[in-house]
Amino acid sequence: MLRRQRLWLALLLLPLALARSVAAQEAKPGKFYESEALGFEIKTPLDWESIPPSPGEENMVLKLDPPISKYVELGKTGKPLWLHCWILKFDSRKKESEGSAEDKLRARYSGGAKDLKAWINSEPELRSLKPLGKPKEIEVNKVPATEYHFLDNKKEEESFRVYAMVYKLEPGLEVAVVLNGPAEPKKWSKYEPGFEAIGRSLRRLKPKAESAAPEVDPSKLTLRDKKRLELQEAVKAAPDWKLYETPNYFIVSNNEDRLFIDELMGRLEAIRTVYEQDYPYEKAQELKKIGEELRTKDQAGAEKPGELDERQLSELMFGKEDPRELSKCSVVRVCKDRAQYHSYGGPGGSAGYWSPGQRELVIYDDRAGGGRGDTWAVLNHEAFHQYIFYLYGNISPHSWYNEGTGDFYGGYEYKAKRFKLEKFKWRTETIKEAVKKGEGAYVPLADFVRYSQAEYYGQNKLGLDGGQNYAQGWSFIYFLRTGKKANAKGWNPKWDTILETYFKELAMTGSTDKAVDAAFRDVDFAELEKSWVEYTRS
Numbered sequence: 001m002l003r004r005q006r007l008w009l010a011l012l013l014l015p016l017a018l019a020r021s022v023a024a025q026e027a028k029p030g031k032f033y034e035s036e037a038l039g040f041e042i043k044t045p046l047d048w049e050s051i052p053p054s055p056g057e058e059n060m061v062l063k064l065d066p067p068i069s070k071y072v073e074l075g076k077t078g079k080p081l082w083l084h085c086w087i088l089k090f091d092s093r094k095k096e097s098e099g100s101a102e103d104k105l106r107a108r109y110s111g112g113a114k115d116l117k118a119w120i121n122s123e124p125e126l127r128s129l130k131p132l133g134k135p136k137e138i139e140v141n142k143v144p145a146t147e148y149h150f151l152d153n154k155k156e157e158e159s160f161r162v163y164a165m166v167y168k169l170e171p172g173l174e175v176a177v178v179l180n181g182p183a184e185p186k187k188w189s190k191y192e193p194g195f196e197a198i199g200r201s202l203r204r205l206k207p208k209a210e211s212a213a214p215e216v217d218p219s220k221l222t223l224r225d226k227k228r229l230e231l232q233e234a235v236k237a238a239p240d241w242k243l244y245e246t247p248n249y250f251i252v253s254n255n256e257d258r259l260f261i262d263e264l265m266g267r268l269e270a271i272r273t274v275y276e277q278d279y280p281y282e283k284a285q286e287l288k289k290i291g292e293e294l295r296t297k298d299q300a301g302a303e304k305p306g307e308l309d310e311r312q313l314s315e316l317m318f319g320k321e322d323p324r325e326l327s328k329c330s331v332v333r334v335c336k337d338r339a340q341y342h343s344y345g346g347p348g349g350s351a352g353y354w355s356p357g358q359r360e361l362v363i364y365d366d367r368a369g370g371g372r373g374d375t376w377a378v379l380n381h382e383a384f385h386q387y388i389f390y391l392y393g394n395i396s397p398h399s400w401y402n403e404g405t406g407d408f409y410g411g412y413e414y415k416a417k418r419f420k421l422e423k424f425k426w427r428t429e430t431i432k433e434a435v436k437k438g439e440g441a442y443v444p445l446a447d448f449v450r451y452s453q454a455e456y457y458g459q460n461k462l463g464l465d466g467g468q469n470y471a472q473g474w475s476f477i478y479f480l481r482t483g484k485k486a487n488a489k490g491w492n493p494k495w496d497t498i499l500e501t502y503f504k505e506l507a508m509t510g511s512t513d514k515a516v517d518a519a520f521r522d523v524d525f526a527e528l529e530k531s532w533v534e535y536t537r538s
Helices: 007-011 101-109 118-122 187-198 225-235 258-278 281-299 309-320 323-327 337-343 372-392 399-410 425-437 467-483 493-509 514-521 525-537
Strands: 029-035 042-046 047-050 060-065 071-074 078-084 085-091 128-130 137-139 141-154 160-170 175-184 242-245 247-253 331-335 348-355 360-364 411-414 418-420
Touching: 007 309, 029 187, 042 085, 042 187, 047 281, 047 337, 060 118, 078 101, 078 418, 118 160, 118 175, 128 425, 141 337, 160 187, 160 281, 225 247, 225 323, 225 418, 242 348, 247 258, 258 331, 258 372, 258 399, 258 418, 258 493, 281 372, 281 493, 323 372, 331 337, 331 372, 348 372, 360 372, 372 399, 372 514, 399 425, 399 467, 399 493, 425 525, 467 525
Parallel strands: 247 331, 331 360
Antiparallel strands: 029 042, 047 060, 060 085, 071 078, 085 175, 128 141, 137 141, 141 160, 160 175, 242 247, 348 360, 411 418
């Protein structure tokens, strides 16, 4: 996950600048949203933007956000309430006992709330809600339904309300619409009529005649064919989102700027060529084979009855497919802007992320913020995480290596449809200032190479934040990759193979401790740090 150093503190707070601080657009009924899979249609707020569920979400059908003013200010403090409309499903029709052995195994590790109450309790922003009055049993277009009102338990002037309608479509299947708004009576009175009109708009869909399209033999489909079909179904259920393809990537976006999408696709394939040169597939397979043999010996008889070991969990999540073929099915989701990125699930303080569990890289078009140069830097960084994951399997190197290398590629500049190595502008000044200040302003390398992710992100005894550590990670990788050729002062030939040894050992043993031990064996950290500091200063 890539964090911007210059936005480190600001993005840990609610990004108020994402939306204009004016009265947010109230939810008036607009067009019908259709769900053929679940057999219903319902009106959605007029002109609100659709945000699809992330892969693996059990309850979300669709979320919608206001198009411009994303929040309303509460009380005298002006605390923002981010407005959403959620369309949910609670489907208990499939039992764990049904399906294949793989389906049963997945069911054990899948989430999903069983009803509205459980879903509310699972959402951090909604956990403070308490029922307001008794639920009302009604019929909506001949569909049994229950209408709910909730109020959060904070100060009255900063509180918010939630309206929800749950529909019993059939035994074991409920769907719901949930909308939030300010609790202050005068403001709520402007929202409630629209919420109720949306809640009473649901209708069952009449079954459509089955198409005469020929059935596809699953055995003849490639991994890429299967992923394409999966994504086509997903975008069909998310208005305004489209699917694009390159030889190795699937891009999902609702950005209407086709020139931007075309450039993004070209950049993805071009930076992948750089990754493939630095991390060739054949070499990775060789290391992986050695590693599997070692792990088989080490783990013989170590499995506990009734529990899944690391290998089984990895196979459950990622399958046993050829990593090269999996990599050719790489998914990149591009949100329209930063507000949509965070609403989709982008972590606070981040500019993009790669999720192995969801098999998805997520970024946003930052044209209106830092500019598209920032978008391209994030793309290069996160695409490395995605590529290396598929190449080596479910391996998480130390953050200095993983994030530092991502930032190393983040600095590459795209010229004449080719990438050229440059220093990463986001990090250079930060680390130069640190080494100028001296000890205490950066982490001693002997400690840095063993930092956990939490320490790297700021939970360390030196009190150095994530932006500072990202800058140091980039500079250390840049030093190890370019120092020898640039005649870095005091360069020791022992350092030539640090990076190669680290990942080779990690690929073979699966142990980050062993990888660090092997990579820095016989390395004098004082000598290494002195040379790195001098190189960074220059």
